[in-house]
Amino acid sequence: MGDKRLDQKLPPRRRAWDLTLRLLICACAAVTALLVAALIAYILLRGLPGVTWQLISSQESYLNNTIGILPSILNTLYIIVAALVIVLPLGVGAAVYLTEYASSRRLVRVIEFTTETLAGIPSIIYGLVGMMFFCQLLRLKTSLLAGALTLVIMILPTIVRTTQESLKTVPESYREGALGLGATKWYMIRTIILPSSIDGIVTGCILAIGRIVGESAALLFTAGLGLKLLGNFFEAMGGSGATLSVALYIYAMERGKFEVAFAVAAVLMLIVLVINFAAKVLGKRLKNKL
Template structure:
C-alpha cells in the first residue's frame, strides 16, 4: 500500500473505531440502566413486603386491642382474657437482657479490636460467636433449662429465661460492635495517642462515640430477637400469667412473654383474634423501642458534637 492509500484509509479506520467505541458505550449504559432498574425493583419489593406485612398485622390486630385486654390478667373464673402479665414480663426481660448483654458484648468487642494481640485468639472468638449466632433457639432453650433451671436451681422463672436470652444475643452485639469499631479510621487513634491520651481514654472518648451507629444497630437486632423469642422461653421462663408485686418477685417466678402468649392463644386455644391483637402490640412495641433507641443515639451524638 502506498503512502497516499494509507492516508486515505486512516480516517475510515478512525471512524470505524469511533463507531465501535460508541456501540460499546451504549451497551454499557444499557447494562447500567438495567442493573439500576433491578436494584430499584428489589428495593421496592422489599419496602412493599414490609409495608404489606405491617399493614396486614395492624389491620387484623388493632381492632382487637382494648383497654381490658391491656390492663387485666387472664382468669378462667371471671372469663376474662388479658395480657397485662405478659406485657410486663416482656418489658422486664428486655431490660434485664440488654443491661446484662450490652456491657459484656461491647466490652468483648473492644478487647478483640483494641487490646487483643493474638490473631489466633481473635479468630477463635470470632468463629465461636458466629457459630453461636447460628444455633437454633430451641437448643438454647434446652441448654438453658438444663443449666439455669436445673443445675443452678433457678427453676422455671423469668431470671432463667433472661439469662438464656443474654447468651443468645451476645454474639449479635459482639459482631456488630466489632465491625463498627473496625470502621473507625486508624488516624483517629494515632492522633489521640500522639497527643498523650491513654488507650482507654482514646477508646472512651473517640472510638466508641464514632462507632455508635453499629452499637445501636446491635441493640435493635437484639431487641427484635428478644421480643420475638418464644421457643427458648417456653423451656426456661414458662407460661405464667400472674401479675407479680414487684420486679424482683417477677424474676423469681414463671412468666410468659407476649410471644409466648401469642403462641398459647393461637395454638392451644385457637383464639386468632387475640393472637392478631398481640401481634399488633408486639409490632408497636418493637417500633417504639427502635424509635427510643434512635432517639438516645441522636441525643448522645448531639452532646458529643456540642463538646
C-alpha cells in the same frame, strides 16, 4: 456530576448493563420495603380492632371469663431490661477487646468463629441448654431470670459482631491523632472510638431487642407459661411468666383464639416500633453528648 460524566464515557452496552443493574437493585429495595410495610399493615389491621383497654390493662380471669395480657406485657419489658443490662457490657467490652486490644490474630479468629457459630444455633437448642443449666443445675427453676440469661447467650453474638464491625469503620487516623496528642488508649476509646461507633451499637441493640421480643421456643423451656401478675421487677424475675410472643403461641396454637392472637401481635408490633424509635433517638442524643 462525576458519575454522569463517567457513565457518558462508558460504551453503550456497558451503560445499558449498568442501568439494568441499578433498576434491579432499586426493585429489590422496593420489594423489601413493600413486604415489610404489608406485613405491618396486615398485623395492625387484623389486630388493632381487638386491642381494648381491658385487654392491655388486666390479667386473665377464668371466673369473669375475661382475657388480659398486662402480665405478658410486663414480662416482655422485664426480660428486655434484664437481658440488655447483662449483654451490653459483655458484648461491647468483647468487641472493644477484639478490635483494640487483642494482639493474637489467631485468638481473634477463634472468638469470631465462636460467635458466628453461636449466632447460627437454633433457638430450641438454647432453650434446652438453658433449662438444663440455669433452671436445673443453678436451681433458678422456670423463671424470667433463667429466660433472660438464656437470651443473653443468644443475642451476645449479635451485639459483639455489630459493635465490632462498627468499631472497624472508625478511621485509623482518629486513633493515631489521639495517641499522638498524649491520650491514653482507654481515654481514646472512651472519647473518640465509642462515640464514633454509637450508631452500630444502637443497631446491635435494636437487633437484639427484636430477637428478644420475637423469641418463644427458648422461653417455653426457661421462662415458662405463666399468665398472672408477678409483682415488681425483682419478684417477677424469680417467677414463671409468659412474654408476649409466648402468649401469642398459647392463644393461637393451644387455644385457637386467633383474634386474641392477632391483638397480641399488634401490641407486640407497636412495642417493637416504639422501642426501636426510642433507641434511635437515644443513640443520637448520646452521640451528640459524647
